[in-house]
Amino acid sequence: xxxxxxxKSRASVRNFRPDKIPDAVINEILEAAIxxxxxxxxxxxxxxxxxxxxxxxxxxxxxxxxxxxxQAPVVIVVCSNxxxxxxxYGERGTGxxxxxxAAAATQNILLAAREKGIxxxxxxxxxxxxxxxxxxxxxxxxxxxLVPLGYPIAEPRKTGRRNLQEVVHRDFY
Ligand SMILES: Cc1cc2nc3c(=O)[nH]c(=O)nc-3n(C[C@H](O)[C@H](O)[C@H](O)COP(=O)(O)O)c2cc1C
Numbered sequence: 001x002x003x004x005x006x007x008k009s010r011a012s013v014r015n016f017r018p019d020k021i022p023d024a025v026i027n028e029i030l031e032a033a034i035x036x037x038x039x040x041x042x043x044x045x046x047x048x049x050x051x052x053x054x055x056x057x058x059x060x061x062x063x064x065x066x067x068x069x070x071q072a073p074v075v076i077v078v079c080s081n082x083x084x085x086x087x088x089y090g091e092r093g094t095g096x097x098x099x100x101x102a103a104a105a106t107q108n109i110l111l112a113a114r115e116k117g118i119x120x121x122x123x124x125x126x127x128x129x130x131x132x133x134x135x136x137x138x139x140x141x142x143x144x145x146l147v148p149l150g151y152p153i154a155e156p157r158k159t160g161r162r163n164l165q166e167v168v169h170r171d172f173y
Pocket of ligand 1: 014
């Protein structure tokens, strides 16, 4: 699958088969994550790979009852190490780059998963403190996204997009 095909065919998956994802495949997906760009190449991202059923259930609760999270065989908690990014960039680092770096890594996870036939969904709606408690994050590590991963029950359905003319401005807004 080429890159454009992968990008265009990706869609959020919220129904997973229970089949385990081989560790080697999870590692390849994480390798894709760490190949994302980051501000000053600080690579402030850190990942917690959650496979325990009780923890996944608690993550689903922390995400306001989004139960599909607990059905996924694996949930990756994408985090930023705020201490590292603050050391390099101060407030701009903690307030902006940490989010952008984690977002770039998260998108790579979704695309690598797609290429491997694994479904994923970017989950941003969750109670941060609860997620912190569940995966035991230190204070300087902020959870920014949850990504449940699993083989999809059905081929994901594409959602619509605003057309280019509506969103692209040439020379001036
Ligand atoms: C920052 C962000 C937060 C999101 N949070 C959630 C979420 O909490 N739950 C969920 O089911 N989907 C979530 N999504 C997925 C979006 O709903 C989805 O990407 C969007 O509807 C477009 O559909 P597609 O991913 O199938 O292209 C989130 C996506 C992004 C980028």
